Amino acid sequence: MKICIVGSSGHYVYALRGIKEDPDAKIVGISPGCEGENIERLFSQVNELGFAPEVYSNPIRMFEELKPDIAVINTFFYKNSELAIEAMKRGIHVYVEKPIALSIEELEELKSVWRQTKVKLSSMLGLRYTPHFWTAYKLIKENKIGEIRLLHAQKSYKLGNRPDFYKQRRTYGGTIPWVGIHAIDWIYWLSGKKFKLVFARHSRLYNNDHGELETTAFCSFVMEDEIFATVNIDYLRPATAPTHDDDRIRIVGTKGILEVVNEKVYLLNYETKEMTEVLLDNPPVVFLDFINEIRGKDKCLVSGEDSFYTTYISLLARKSADENKSISL
Amino acid sequence: MKICIVGSSGHYVYALRGIKEDPDAKIVGISPGCEGENIERLFSQVNELGFAPEVYSNPIRMFEELKPDIAVINTFFYKNSELAIEAMKRGIHVYVEKPIALSIEELEELKSVWRQTKVKLSSMLGLRYTPHFWTAYKLIKENKIGEIRLLHAQKSYKLGNRPDFYKQRRTYGGTIPWVGIHAIDWIYWLSGKKFKLVFARHSRLYNNDHGELETTAFCSFVMEDEIFATVNIDYLRPATAPTHDDDRIRIVGTKGILEVVNEKVYLLNYETKEMTEVLLDNPPVVFLDFINEIRGKDKCLVSGEDSFYTTYISLLARKSADENKSISL
Numbered sequence: 205m206k207i208c209i210v211g212s213s214g215h216y217v218y219a220l221r222g223i224k225e226d227p228d229a230k231i232v233g234i235s236p237g238c239e240g241e242n243i244e245r246l247f248s249q250v251n252e253l254g255f256a257p258e259v260y261s262n263p264i265r266m267f268e269e270l271k272p273d274i275a276v277i278n279t280f281f282y283k284n285s286e287l288a289i290e291a292m293k294r295g296i297h298v299y300v301e302k303p304i305a306l307s308i309e310e311l312e313e314l315k316s317v318w319r320q321t322k323v324k325l326s327s328m329l330g331l332r333y334t335p336h337f338w339t340a341y342k343l344i345k346e347n348k349i350g351e352i353r354l355l356h357a358q359k360s361y362k363l364g365n366r367p368d369f370y371k372q373r374r375t376y377g378g379t380i381p382w383v384g385i386h387a388i389d390w391i392y393w394l395s396g397k398k399f400k401l402v403f404a405r406h407s408r409l410y411n412n413d414h415g416e417l418e419t420t421a422f423c424s425f426v427m428e429d430e431i432f433a434t435v436n437i438d439y440l441r442p443a444t445a446p447t448h449d450d451d452r453i454r455i456v457g458t459k460g461i462l463e464v465v466n467e468k469v470y471l472l473n474y475e476t477k478e479m480t481e482v483l484l485d486n487p488p489v490v491f492l493d494f495i496n497e498i499r500g501k502d503k504c505l506v507s508g509e510d511s512f513y514t515t516y517i518s519l520l521a522r523k524s525a526d527e528n529k530s531i532s533l
Numbered sequence: 534m535k536i537c538i539v540g541s542s543g544h545y546v547y548a549l550r551g552i553k554e555d556p557d558a559k560i561v562g563i564s565p566g567c568e569g570e571n572i573e574r575l576f577s578q579v580n581e582l583g584f585a586p587e588v589y590s591n592p593i594r595m596f597e598e599l600k601p602d603i604a605v606i607n608t609f610f611y612k613n614s615e616l617a618i619e620a621m622k623r624g625i626h627v628y629v630e631k632p633i634a635l636s637i638e639e640l641e642e643l644k645s646v647w648r649q650t651k652v653k654l655s656s657m658l659g660l661r662y663t664p665h666f667w668t669a670y671k672l673i674k675e676n677k678i679g680e681i682r683l684l685h686a687q688k689s690y691k692l693g694n695r696p697d698f699y700k701q702r703r704t705y706g707g708t709i710p711w712v713g714i715h716a717i718d719w720i721y722w723l724s725g726k727k728f729k730l731v732f733a734r735h736s737r738l739y740n741n742d743h744g745e746l747e748t749t750a751f752c753s754f755v756m757e758d759e760i761f762a763t764v765n766i767d768y769l770r771p772a773t774a775p776t777h778d779d780d781r782i783r784i785v786g787t788k789g790i791l792e793v794v795n796e797k798v799y800l801l802n803y804e805t806k807e808m809t810e811v812l813l814d815n816p817p818v819v820f821l822d823f824i825n826e827i828r829g830k831d832k833c834l835v836s837g838e839d840s841f842y843t844t845y846i847s848l849l850a851r852k853s854a855d856e857n858k859s860i861s862l
Contacts, residue, residue, distance in 0.1 A: 422763050
């Protein structure tokens with residue numbers, strides 16, 4: 205299984221994590237995705253794993269010369285979808301940073317090429333593979349909280365000083381698609397329900413000279429069966445906080461309530477009687493299950509369909525926020 | 534200070550709490566507010582406090598004969614506003630269950646009588662007087678989190694078996710005005726900002742034969758200065774949980790983040806470095822500060838204006854949910 209990595213502006217470490225667990229996976233080439241993208245850190249991390257990949261300056265040339273099985277694509281966000289299309293057109297399976305496109309038009313094109321080429325696609329919605337979110341998923345599948353009725357998810361990040369491409373909508377895509385997409389994905393994945401309506405807002409105020417980057421946002425969703433979900437997103441986590449992010453979800457069902465907070469899972473139902481910490485389960489290994497899907501051995505936890513759908517909902521939420529209106533699906 | 538209590542279907546215990554602390558306050562009469570309202574428990578609690586009030590069957594007659602200074606009004610919800618008007622028209626100050634009216638028309642009438650009669654009015658938004666919410670308020674006033682940018686509040690209740698008047702919108706008013714109003718009030722009080730737009734939904738599914746009562750709801754708000762707020766409301770807290778309610782708020786500011794959960798307050802800012810529990814402050818005594826405002830000695834924490842505004846926003850949120858549309862203010 206020959207793998208190339210394009211860019212290092214996203215979560216390529218997810219790919220490294222899976223590759224490390226697979227004796228037959230090999231990183232054969234790396235390349236920046238854009239002019240000006242520094243891949244030194246990627247290079248040294250790939251080296252530490254024991255690979256000596258060829259280093260290209262042009263990802264397309266890399267695809268053509270090395271003919272990898274999989275391209276891992278995580279460059280400046282606005283280039284990911286274009287490069288994924290180039291890879292797919294050459295019969296290469298793609299593991300792409302989320303959101304997998306920055307506009308609905310790009311997303312449609314990506315989906316159309318994916319359908320035609322029939323390659324496999326997955327995206328870096330890697331939080332599904334954390335023990336806490338995976339355990340929440342298992343508990344819901346085991347019917348510990350009954351029918352899901354109400355969800356609230358939180359994404360809170362430190363802002364720090366971000367690269368210039370974060371400062372323009374055109375190159376960054378927006379905080380709802382970049383950060384909020386995780387919360388949207390949890391809601392979709394954990395409830396198993398489709399979105400029917402979205403109402404969202406975002407604000408650039410207090411973004412500490414980050415141009416067009418939105419500092420705060422919310423999304424509210426009506427889903428199938430009158431299930432409701434809200435999301436809070438912010439870049440205002442103090443720099444001194446012990447972790448970069450503060451990811452949470454609270455899920456209210458007809459038979460219990462489940463929470464993920466501080467990378468722990470808590471369950472309240474008629475058996476637990478009070479909010480009780482749940483022992484964490486072992487999730488599948490991120491990216492390894494994508495490799496195994498390509499081998500025909502397994503199903504990847506983040507399917508192509510999931511990647512398209514979650515990106516689509518994020519882009520609709522951004523549109524709702526931009527245009528100050530609710531959008532029905 | 535002569536006090537009459539009408540009904541016992543709401544939070545009259547707030548009034549008892551204040552009266553207990555005031556040697557010059559005296560409960561002189563009690564009465565049901567509606568036919569069929571049982572006030573035995575109220576009677577015995579008032580007795581335990583050492584009062585021997587006259588017991589009426591008709592509250593208006595009680596107002597006329599006893600001429601109290603204050604009427605505490607908490608009967609079946611749909612009668613509160615009407616009885617408050619009757620009291621005010623007789624020059625009696627009123628302490629009314631929230632929401633203080635079940636429709637915008639009723640609210641307008643109440644406000645108009647209040648303006649004409651110039652009596653004092655406060656409402657049972659008693660959670661402001663809890664040590665945890667009061668401490669949150671103080672921390673914000675002390676500028677511990679900078680400018681507020683994003684809020685999320687939660688109300689989660691056990692449903693149990695509720696009286697029949699909860700089962701009809703006409704007599705109950707709806708879950709957003711009855712339960713959600715507290716969350717709306719925290720958002721308004723703690724941010725000090727006005728609401729500019731509301732988008733809300735509610736659902737009656739899984740209400741365990743409670744007729745028109747809504748089991749779940751959310752509200753999302755855009756406030757002044759692009760401040761955002763969301764609210765989750767549910768009646769799905771398991772009956773076995775240790776407390777009736779699970780009240781929370783998380784407030785994100787430009788310099789820190791503050792949370793109220795489990796009746797505790799946590800602060801994360803550049804000084805605390807991590808989420809740190811804060812020592813609780815002593816709040817004013819509920820209702821006692823209303824008595825003192827009437828004496829001209831103090832300002833009540835829940836003003837007449839606050840009571841009108843919070844009820845108004847709750848009723849607009851209900852309208853948004855009923856009509857499936859966002860409403861601008």
